[in-house]
Amino acid sequence: MKKIINNPDNVVEEMLNGMTASQPQYLKRLKGFDVIVRANKKTDKVALVSGGGSGHEPAHAGYVGRGMLDAAVAGPVFTSPTPDQIYEAVKEVNTGKGVLLIIKNYSGDVMNFEMAAEMAAADGIEVEKVVTNDDVAVENSTWTIGRRGIAGTVLVHKIAGAKAETGAALADVKKAAEKVIANVRSMGMALSPCTVPAAGKPSFTLPDNQMEIGIGIHGEPGTHREAIRSADEIAQQLVDKILAENIYNSGDEVAVIINGLGATPLMELYILSHKVQAILKEKGLKMVKTYVGNYMTSLEMAGCSVTLLKLDDELKELLLAPADTPALVQF
Amino acid sequence: MTVKDAIKEVGQAVIKDKVFLTDLDQAIGDGDHGINMARGFESVLPKIAALADDNDVAAALKAVGMGLISSVGGAAGPLYGTAFLRAAGACKGKTAIDAATAKAMLDAAIKGIQDRGKAQQGEKTMLDALIPASDAFADGIKAGKNAVECLGDAVQAAEKGVEYTKKISATKGRASYLGERSIGHQDPGATSSTIMLTALYKYLKQER
Ligand SMILES: Nc1ncnc2c1ncn2[C@@H]1O[C@H](COP(=O)(O)OP(=O)(O)OP(=O)(O)O)[C@@H](O)[C@H]1O
Numbered sequence: 001m002k003k004i005i006n007n008p009d010n011v012v013e014e015m016l017n018g019m020t021a022s023q024p025q026y027l028k029r030l031k032g033f034d035v036i037v038r039a040n041k042k043t044d045k046v047a048l049v050s051g052g053g054s055g056h057e058p059a060h061a062g063y064v065g066r067g068m069l070d071a072a073v074a075g076p077v078f079t080s081p082t083p084d085q086i087y088e089a090v091k092e093v094n095t096g097k098g099v100l101l102i103i104k105n106y107s108g109d110v111m112n113f114e115m116a117a118e119m120a121a122a123d124g125i126e127v128e129k130v131v132t133n134d135d136v137a138v139e140n141s142t143w144t145i146g147r148r149g150i151a152g153t154v155l156v157h158k159i160a161g162a163k164a165e166t167g168a169a170l171a172d173v174k175k176a177a178e179k180v181i182a183n184v185r186s187m188g189m190a191l192s193p194c195t196v197p198a199a200g201k202p203s204f205t206l207p208d209n210q211m212e213i214g215i216g217i218h219g220e221p222g223t224h225r226e227a228i229r230s231a232d233e234i235a236q237q238l239v240d241k242i243l244a245e246n247i248y249n250s251g252d253e254v255a256v257i258i259n260g261l262g263a264t265p266l267m268e269l270y271i272l273s274h275k276v277q278a279i280l281k282e283k284g285l286k287m288v289k290t291y292v293g294n295y296m297t298s299l300e301m302a303g304c305s306v307t308l309l310k311l312d313d314e315l316k317e318l319l320l321a322p323a324d325t326p327a328l329v330q331f
Numbered sequence: 332m333t334v335k336d337a338i339k340e341v342g343q344a345v346i347k348d349k350v351f352l353t354d355l356d357q358a359i360g361d362g363d364h365g366i367n368m369a370r371g372f373e374s375v376l377p378k379i380a381a382l383a384d385d386n387d388v389a390a391a392l393k394a395v396g397m398g399l400i401s402s403v404g405g406a407a408g409p410l411y412g413t414a415f416l417r418a419a420g421a422c423k424g425k426t427a428i429d430a431a432t433a434k435a436m437l438d439a440a441i442k443g444i445q446d447r448g449k450a451q452q453g454e455k456t457m458l459d460a461l462i463p464a465s466d467a468f469a470d471g472i473k474a475g476k477n478a479v480e481c482l483g484d485a486v487q488a489a490e491k492g493v494e495y496t497k498k499i500s501a502t503k504g505r506a507s508y509l510g511e512r513s514i515g516h517q518d519p520g521a522t523s524s525t526i527m528l529t530a531l532y533k534y535l536k537q538e539r
């Protein structure tokens with residue numbers, strides 16, 4: 001294991017302190033907890049809380065700020081945070097208008113956030129939750145716990161965050177988040193595994209000439225592996241899988257994320273994006289906005305995911321609304 | 332024989348197998364089960380050591396449950412945490428546990444895991460060790476065995492359950508994303524459950 005760390009057992013603690021030290025204008029840490037909240041708490045709006053295992057940076061603390069999240073709860077690397085941490089975050093950001101929990105669909109995350117929601121509800125705090133599940137790699141959801149939440153979650157933060165900023169009620173913020181979830185799909189692949197610091201060795205091995213298709217964001221193996229191909233072919237493969245969902249029609253406006261998993265250079269993401277744009281254009285889709293970069297990572301895994309969100313007028317307006325956070329600034 | 336020592340043995344057994352459990356989880360999950368469980372018991376054991384020596388089983392198990400919930404995370408934290416809390420609920424006021432109470436505790440724990448995780452037997456989870464263990468325990472009671480003997484049978488059944496998890500594919504938890512590729516690997520949670528039951532059995536047997 002070769003990493004820029006001091007002690008594998010302290011990575012989350014030191015990262016959180018590094019975040020607040022580097023971004024004091026945006027972020028502050030809730031004393032005694034692995035919770036990052038906005039430096040300037042905005043009152044009188046629905047509060048958004050997300051979080052999950054660490055190792056997906058900038059998710060989720062990087063999206064704490066105006067127009068997106070109010071708090072992010074950081075679990076250990078790739079492990080959901082515990083209910084008491086989430087509960088503290090909810091109590092801290094609640095302004096009386098209610099709190100929306102944005103949870104990625106993993107059994108651990110769902111159970112821990114649900115326990116926190118029960119604790120907060122017992123205090124009389126109005127809490128709602130949405131569960132993101134954009135990963136189309138997981139096919140037969142009757143035989144699994146359903147699809148995983150991956151990079152599409154960032155668009156839920158963006159759009160629900162913008163909706164909350166308008167002063168909308170909790171039910172309406174939740175509805176906007178659910179609309180995003182219903183219309184967003186992602187598909188990923190990896191070229192190399194990653195190493196959880198506390199584990200000290202890579203999560204799987206992949207021969208030089210192979211790629212793993214249908215990867216998640218926790219170093220878990222994908223749905224299958226095959227011989228590595230060109231960027232254009234990879235783009236085609238990922239987009240085909242998304243389009244096979246049959247929710248995108250010619251003439252639709254879409255938002256796109258070309259997401260890096262951590263170790264893939266922007267150069268490669270742009271090469272991929274070039275082909276993705278061409279394929280989508282040929283399908284008659286109109287790209288309203290494309291984000292290219294590391295939005296939802298898996299430590300130092302090499303690889304990418306493509307995310308497609310179908311927009312309507314409301315989603316488009318909220319997508320394009322301003323956001324000011326460490327990882328996403330938009331005017 | 333004290334509940335504090337029993338918990339210490341169980342916790343230390345889990346901590347000792349941290350790497351083994353993590354390796355199992357790396358094969359079919361996200362490689363954190365051993366790390367999660369070890370972190371949990373490392374935080375729980377000092378709290379247990381600090382409890383009064385009144386052998387209040389329910390109070391000790393409640394402390395384990397609360398401690399695991401606030402330190403393990405992942406799927407295992409809420410599941411095992413709920414299991415210990417429910418087991419505590421089934422032995423309120425007791426300072427000694429007979430076979431019938433032990434069986435009630437085991438069943439309350441299983442029910443808690445199912446309420447929280449909505450899984451059934453056969454989905455490649457900890458339940459595939461715990462439910463057979465509970466069935467074997469019940470058979471032991473019917474055959475007139477004492478609590479420790481019943482627990483011995485339960486451990487054997489749990490071990491068989493772990494073997495069985497190699498033959499099936501996961502439909503709950505992170506391993507479910509692998510589909511058929513999870514076949515051939517034993518479930519980390521079923522394994523950690525068996526490690527805990529085994530440690531408890533060894534402790535009780537040696538204390539007799
Ligand atoms: N719904 C469930 N019911 C019962 N047991 C479950 C369930 N989901 C997972 N498990 C058990 O949990 C074990 C995995 O625990 P672990 O601590 O690795 O959590 P995790 O799934 O990795 O959580 P996270 O996704 O947040 O990291 C599995 O081996 C399985 O036995």
Ligand SMILES: [Mg+2]
Pocket residue numbers: 356360361362363364405505
């Ligand atoms: Mg795991």
